[in-house]
Amino acid sequence: SPSDASLRAQREQGCPFSSAVNAKGCPASEMAAQFDPFEGPYLVDPAEALRWSRDQLPVFYSPKLGYWVVSRYDDIKAVFRDPILFSPKNVLEKITPPTKEAVEVLRGYDYAMDRTMVNEDEPAHMARRRALIDHFLPERLERQQEMVRQLTRERIDAFIDSGRVELIDAMLYEVPLLVALHFLGVPEDEIATLRTFSLAHSVNTWGKPTPEQQVQVAHDVGRFWQYAGEVIEKMRAETAGDGWMHYTIRKNAEMPEIVTDSYVHSMMMAIIVAAHETTSLASANMFKTLLSHRSAWEDICADPSLIPNAVEECLRYAGSIVAWRRQTTGPATVGGVDLPEGAKLLIVQASGNQDERHFENADRFDIYRDNAVDHLTFGYGAHQCMGKNIGRMEMRIFLEEMTRRLPHLRLAEQEFSYMPSTSFRGPDRLWVEWDPALNPERDDHALAEKVRHFPVGAPAAKEIARSVRVSALRQEAEGVIGVTLEDARGRPLPDWSAGAHIELCLGDVERKYSLCGRPGNGRYEIAILREDAGRGGSRHFHEHLREGGELRLRGPSNFFRLDEAAPHHVLIAGGIGITPIIAMADRLKAIGADYEVHYCGRSRRAMALRERLQADHGSSGCVHLHIGNETGRADFAQIVAELPEDGRIYACGPDRMISDLEAQTADLPDGSFHFEHFTAQNVALDPDKEWAFEVELVDSGLNLSVAADETLLDALRNAGVDVPSDCCEGLCGSCEVTVLQGGVDHRDKVLTRSERTENRRMMSCCSRAKNGQRIKLA
Template structure:
């Protein structure tokens, strides 16, 4: 290890925390090769699992590979400066500076590599055209470009999508968004763009650097000329003209040198990532034909599929940062001035954040958490332009060429530290099978485009009912499986799914009650409620073996903490047995100390009673009202009060849960000892006449927003490009939860416990507000 130690930047006179950050694998690490560009996550799996932060002597960078560490670095732009994002890899030969000087090259900081506080000052002034409201005006143009491009090859039967669609459309959209004239020399600009990318993110030879320097210099001069031309018509369209107009109001913020530098940088940034992201996404979807078939049949899946593609195989391999002070990351000491390579593609495959991360699942519930767009103050401003283009491209191809397949080919990748995607993507199909030959309207139909995080209600999974079995009076057990026979995602005790019941928007939540290990099928038990609003009644009357149901989830906001050291107490009433029985089974499997209480009116109504008794024996107590055995919550709570560290998990009728809460409180048990699951919310809804406006500060994004009295926090965040998912928007599902740093919240959901509300660490953006109109600070 002595040779390696001599290459390590950490002094070995005293062993650093975590040991030497340089190993044999670290010494051999080289991202400039096909194996890394094709699958960065797999290339650094060893590091993510064994040595999540290591030093690479070949790069002179510290490499960070896990999700939370990368996200924490993004959220702290003061400690971790973005100033080296566009810094050439290695030291350019001396003549490069002289060559660039001949062209008057004076590239300054841009939004991507500028430090605070100037970065946020400029971002606030220039961000308005990137908001969903303003981006909608570009949608017809994007549709036209995609349609015209596909028209040119629709009858050919074989095409390179990169050359004929995926480069051309994003590049044209970028020029349109910037306001650059349609008659621009595109081939020249493409050459300029490639040179800029290689210069900033590649590792060219000294000879190549000299040639690239001339091209970059020409690009600089070209950008200046375009900018000057725009200054002659400042009231015209495009983001650059908008920036010119903003310069008049904020001359100290939007300077001449800044505009020139942004003109050059944005031409590249506005299309490279989208071109590669689209190629990666289409390749990934066609490699998973069941998902492609589902997406073609259900366009609602396009938006969530795009997010999963960006997570699983995004167009950004890594970002770079520079440490401004001595700091420790995952137990490894990093010296001030150190350069960091954040492998975001690896973070997107971290099992610590994404369940079964290598599984490609277009219905994944948290794919929008991916780091491909970055996070915090430097999150990509153009993310929703990219989303728009990707959704329209995939939508048009899925409708007009649903039968296309990947051709036999070898994929080549551009070697650089930032953008990743194949140079070519060849697909083929039988033109005689084109749907529009039978139905010309196929060509003109448009799917909805989602500008922002996908709506959870659109993440639909079609499942076939394998069996329907009566497990108690008016209670049936449905066993659901994939029509394709493919494995279903893993779930954890307490999770539920939403089943769409009949026509319209009626959906009901049902807890999963089967075996979480069984990925062949999911099981839910449904009680026919005499006061049913249509959900359970429809299932009992209409659902039979072979019925295909539209299902969302699974999701879990009633999660059991398996690390707890004390006794677990499980309390269920009626159909509330379904989430609790999976927790009790899990406790038994783990050998935990637990007791189990199950209340019901009589044995005819008691679902799973015999099998639960056989499984849990003396640990299970049945409380049957008609047999004179009711659960005495006061006695139970009083007994538990004498034990340390008791955790109670309960689900059942509202009256039962309220009585249990009173008993727990009166017995003096800690307020965080009780965890309950609700399926209804009777808390106040938004009433503009009674609400107050309030301010919300987004700590990581550097924004302060006003939430009006007639608008929810959720809608306010979405309007400013902040990604927050949602589903029920009634405070029931927990999808729109956001972290709270400071301020007092008026909680209006049915998810958080009283203890969690008092902790004030999170809130549901769809329904909750500030208490008394005070300012809230969110960790967004």
């Protein structure tokens, strides 16, 4: 085969990888030799086409392409993280070398595409990005929502009674183009030509045109270049014009050494493509994915608050940017493979997005996935897509309007085709159909107006909730109810691991409860203690939960995981803290591990799950009850003293119990003591007592000020940085950021004492810089 021949030829010429062969072995293989991003499996499904690479050879050299291909999540992120060693200078290079004729044609148009935002090196890039980022901040983008909604509605109105439409032509191409032009302030008079132009730019940069096509494409690209120049001249005359390109042109006059003439011309051409092609393709992928995962589509129709996370999961599972490029500026190591200076890299985000090492059940499309937002489709770090929040906004509005007005939409029978490209991916056509007689707005005339608004930015974890039904309710102990929950539509609830909790939402009340049943049966069991002196949540559930009643549930999430490999486990529960502890005991018993349980309570009657604990775990003699009004309090000093080497202690209960244990375990090796608090201290900020502080974000090259009345998490979000967050009380650990330098005033309940001393991690929802110091984060 040709690939055998090319390998043989390389062997005869001597191995081109000798400098890259190290302890990890040779980065070439038959599979690597066959890799071709312009045909076959990669076109159909790039993540699937690189499964072998993720498993066997995560960094390999592709002789057909002349690039090193990187397929794992962490390696891709590491490359994005360092724009100095991994320069973006080759991002807009023609991946298929141009023919002489094509070069001649382009010269005839004075084509001089050079540095834009995506392919500019530091320090020029960050200086420019900082000067031009204002228009992309969430508060500015909120003002664009109405325009996007209006354009979307007009398109839907035009086809809603037809019963069948090709969605890309009818809406998904033109709306993102109009939104982009509006955002940029570019005149909308050449829409049809722009479609040809941007296709040509795409094929020219990331595609594989034949020599004949190259000439035609070169003419289109050349005309596009000249058109961009004319538009700039027109816009220069309108000195007060609105939109980002007007702003850029004004900055060009103000600071010509930072926002240069060449940049403005190159950017004008590149941005028109970047701003709309990406969103059009991602939206087409989104409808195709959701309509072929019907239950997800139906869940969204029933509950539109799922839309922001569903969009994120679509971007993960079937994003429009599947790979990007970098070039090394010195010898580098990626995933253990040594690369020479000048090595060209194809980093395949679509593959990283389905890497099991980062996403659980990565192959499964799951709109309830709580880390979908970690996808790499927008890139990461200093060059992360500036327009990500505009794309998200459009996709959410498309989905919101379509699920509300056409819930009975379905994919028509069709064969899908894709344009050959290393980097851009979406179907050429997307036919959908429906029965117009069943359009809900024919009966409900107000339906078209029932709009749901989503705030700009990454979805909050809070929005990811499913509907469940209370299938059983019982008195578990004095003041404690036991609740069994099932999926409202009868499907099994997802599996969970010992230590996990869910969040129950009823009306405005939302509280977390640990799962304490047996995993794997598709139902959840929780136990709720009524705390009359609390904030009212537990009382609300005690008073309002009814068998058969429906409510919403988030999770499961697990921030209290077992290290199953330890030789011995001591599980300690205080009061209602038994809930995660009993699940851990069940798990350790199931895997035949060595463990003991200490359950401390005020009185026998108040100790929930006591009988089950004794029945399931008592026979092996590993259950110790410490009952205040019978046997007295547990002797923690002794329990800790008897812990065998490498043993682990897991504790859940009142704050006092956990602080006692923290003190007793202070001399144990790191990682011996694990705990979970059920309640946070008051995390409300008192601006009179707080310090404002400065933060440097090294990966994204940003500097932020955090005001005295603001959390670090809020400051990050306002600057458009995506940080997941859940409890916002310092309990769950989801908003963790990596500290590189500076003193931190840790206020969370997640980190252990030694983790605080180490000062590598901080919870952005509550912790702050010490005394107004400056801190550096990754």
